[in-house]
Structures are given as C-alpha cells and as structure tokens.
Amino acid sequence: MPQELEQFxxxxxxxxxxxxxxxKAHKGExxxxxxxxxxxxxxxxxxLAALAALRTGVDIxxxxxxxxxxxxxxxxxxxxxxxKLKGKHLNTNHVEIIKKQIDSATAIVLGPGLGLHTETxxxxxxxxxxxxxxxxxxxxxxxxxxxxxxxxxxLSCPLVLTPHGREYEILTGAExxxxxxxxxxxxxxxxxxxxxxxLLKGSxxxxxxxxxxxxxxxxxxxxxxxxxxxxxxxxxxGLLAMGDNPFCxxxxxxxxxxxxxxxxxxxKGFHMLATDLLDWIPHVFVDPMSHxxxxxxxx
Numbered sequence: 001m002p003q004e005l006e007q008f009x010x011x012x013x014x015x016x017x018x019x020x021x022x023x024k025a026h027k028g029e030x031x032x033x034x035x036x037x038x039x040x041x042x043x044x045x046x047x048l049a050a051l052a053a054l055r056t057g058v059d060i061x062x063x064x065x066x067x068x069x070x071x072x073x074x075x076x077x078x079x080x081x082x083x084k085l086k087g088k089h090l091n092t093n094h095v096e097i098i099k100k101q102i103d104s105a106t107a108i109v110l111g112p113g114l115g116l117h118t119e120t121x122x123x124x125x126x127x128x129x130x131x132x133x134x135x136x137x138x139x140x141x142x143x144x145x146x147x148x149x150x151x152x153x154x155l156s157c158p159l160v161l162t163p164h165g166r167e168y169e170i171l172t173g174a175e176x177x178x179x180x181x182x183x184x185x186x187x188x189x190x191x192x193x194x195x196x197x198x199l200l201k202g203s204x205x206x207x208x209x210x211x212x213x214x215x216x217x218x219x220x221x222x223x224x225x226x227x228x229x230x231x232x233x234x235x236x237x238g239l240l241a242m243g244d245n246p247f248c249x250x251x252x253x254x255x256x257x258x259x260x261x262x263x264x265x266x267x268k269g270f271h272m273l274a275t276d277l278l279d280w281i282p283h284v285f286v287d288p289m290s291h292x293x294x295x296x297x298x299x
Contacts, residue, residue, distance in 0.1 A: 009207070009216040009255040011288035017244050017252035018057075018285060031058040031241030034105040035112065035234075036098060036127065037144070038065030039120075040088040042113030043072045045142065045230045048274055049112045050080055052234025055281040056256075058241045062105075064098055066090065069113075091119035095126045102130060107137040107241035111144020112230045121147040132156045137240040137249075141233040146170055154195040160246045161194070162233055164201045180204060180215075188213050197246035199236070201229060205254045209247040216251070218258025218291065220265045227274025232257040235281065259284045259291045 019030065033053050037046035043065070050061040050073075062081045063073055066089055070082035083101060085094045102108060108131060114120060124147040131138050137158040140148050145163055149171045165176050172190050177183050183206055191198040192210030200206040205216035236253030240246065260280035264272045284291065 007213060007215050009205075009214050009218070009251050011255075011291065013214075013248070013252045013255055014285060014288040017239050017248055019242055019244075028059050031106045031238065031243065032060045032104060033058050033062070033107050033109065033237050033241040034098075034101050035061060035063045035109045035237070036065075036090070037110070037112035037114045037142075038063070038069040038073065039090070039113055039115035040066065040069065041115065043069045044227060045113030047073045047076050047080065048227050048230040048278075049109050049141075049234035049237065051077065051275075051278055052231040052257075052281060053109075053238035053241070054079055054234075055278050056235050056238030056242075057285065058238040061238075062101060064094070064101055089115050089117050089120050090123045091117070092123045092126060095123055095130070098127055099130050102127075102134060102136060105136055105241070106243070107139070107237055109139045109141065109233050109237035111140055111142040111147075112233060114143035114147075116143050116146060121150065124148065125151055128155065137246065139233055139237045139240060141229065142167070149173075152194065154193075158240070158246050159194070159196040160199065160236055160240065160250050161196050162199045162201065162229070162236065162250075164229065168198075168200055176200075180206075184208070184213055184215075197250045199232075199250040199254055201232070205258070207247070207250045207254055212247060214251050216254040216258060218255050219261050220258075220270070222265050222270030222272045223258070223261040225272060225274060228257070228261060228277060231260075231274055231277050231281075255288070256281060256284045259288070262291065 064083040067084040070084040139160040188208040197209040239249035260277040263280040
C-alpha cells in the first residue's frame with residue numbers, strides 16, 4: 001500500500017478508539033463528560049455536543065450552563081443532565097461550582113455557545129488553571145478556544161483544540177496557508193508549540209499532535225450547516241472521557257463525524273441539520289467499514 005495512506009484516517013482508527021465493554025460494567029465506567037457552554041443567546045451548541053457524546057458511548061454527560069439556558073437544554077432531552085448557573089453568562093462566581101463538577105469528570109468540553117463577555121473569558125482562564133491541577137482531559141472549541149487564544153500557553157493537561165480556519169488564525173495569530181501541504185506543516189508546528197492536539201476543521205481535516213499528523217477526508221459540503229462542529233466536539237470529548245488519548249480521540253472523532261454526515265447526505269442530500277448526524281454516529285462506531293459503500297455511492 002502507498003505510504004501516503006498512513007496519513008489518512010480510516011475505519012481502523014475507529015476500531016482502535018472503541019473500548020470493549022465487559023459484561024459486568026457499571027455506570028460511569030465508560031466516562032463522565034462535563035460540557036461547559038451556553039449563554040443567553042446560545043443553547044443548541046452545548047446540547048448538540050452532549051447528545052453526540054452520549055451517542056459515542058460515554059456513560060454520563062453533564063452540561064454546566066446559565067440557568068435559563070440550562071432549563072431550555074434540559075427540556076430538549078431527558079438524557080441531558082444540567083447544572084444551572086445563576087446569571088445570563090458564565091462568570092467567575094461560577095468557578096467554584098464548576099470545580100466540583102470537574103472533580104468527578106474524566107474529560108471536559110469547554111466553549112460551545114459560551115459567548116465572549118469579559119467575565120466569561122476570565123472564568124475560562126480560571127477553569128483551565130484548575131483543570132491543569134487534575135489529570136482530566138480538556139477539549140477547547142468555539143468561544144472557549146477564542147478565550148484561550150488571549151492567554152495561550154503550553155498546558156499541563158491533555159489538550160485537544162478544534163478550530164475552523166478563522167478560529168485557527170485567532171489562536172495562532174497567523175494567516176492560514178492556502179495549500180494543504182503548507183497547512184499540514186503549519187498545524188504540526190502549532191501543535192508542537194502548544195503541546196496540544198489540533199484538529200483543524202475543513203474540507204480536509206488536518207489533525208496533528210506535533211509529532212504525528214493525519215488527514216480526514218470524510219464529510220461533505222452539506223456539513224457547513226451550523227452545529228456540526230459542536231457534534232464533532234461531543235464525539236471527540238466522549239472518546240476522551242472514555243480514556244482515549246487526545247490524538248486518537250481527535251482522529252477517530254473526525255472520521256466518525258464526517259462519516260455520519262456522509263450517511264445523512266445519501267438520505268437527504270445537502271439539506272441536513274446538525275441533529276441529523278446524531279442518529280448515524282452509533283452506526284459508524286458499530287461498523288466503520290460500511291462507510292466504504294457510502295463513499296463509493298455518494299451523490
């Protein structure tokens with residue numbers, strides 16, 4: 001097989017990421033994910049991330065969000081557990097409450113729908129500093145990632161960053177190159193500098209931990225619809241919560257998210273919603289090899 005194929009994500013990456021379930025497994029054994037997000041304006045983003053994580057197989061997902069937003073989220077599904085934070089957006093008064101949730105979590109997704117109030121950005125900084133004192137894995141996305149960009153440094157906790165092109169430029173302070181080859185070099189260098197795994201979202205996802213790099217070709221142009229990035233954060237966060245390392249979680253998560261979108265496209269064309277992906281996530285995990293047929297017969 002051509003050596004270049006080693007750089008491509010595939011069904012094998014999903015098989016490696018999936019943990020076997022013993023007969024006498026108990027609740028919580030397959031991870032506890034905490035999603036910190038939401039604001040007065042945004043409630044869908046953290047809910048999509050949480051639902052995607054549950055479809056990934058994580059046992060318990062808790063969402064910490066402003067109280068009215070958390071109430072809205074709880075009404076979306078009985079499977080969603082919420083922590084109601086007083087006020088309209090995340091602020092430093094919530095940090096002590098969130099610390100208690102971090103102590104019982106195995107991974108954190110921080111950022112979906114969070115907003116960028118000054119108080120929120122300070123709270124993000126304090127939360128990250130606390131996470132560094134634990135062995136909990138952290139995924140930063142959306143507004144959490146933008147807030148981190150203002151004080152970015154090499155963190156001591158296992159870290160995944162999931163920017164799209166503009167967020168990547170905010171994070172690194174550099175313009176993203178046009179060619180795929182140059183993007184690969186740039187992402188690899190940035191990942192090495194930050195000591196993180198970066199999953200750069202695009203028509204071809206570029207995933208690197210500074211040492212290894214993989215490219216993901218699943219997905220389609222219908223996935224430009226809002227919310228698919230939140231689903232991706234939930235899938236990767238779920239894998240982190242179940243004990244996968246950051247690079248393997250990001251690689252498998254990118255493949256699963258894109259493959260789920262490809263299944264939707266075969267049924268609905270490009271007229272999809274982010275929620276449509278949720279039902280296909282389990283199918284890709286159960287039989288990732290089936291995606292070969294989807295790619296062959298697509299459109």
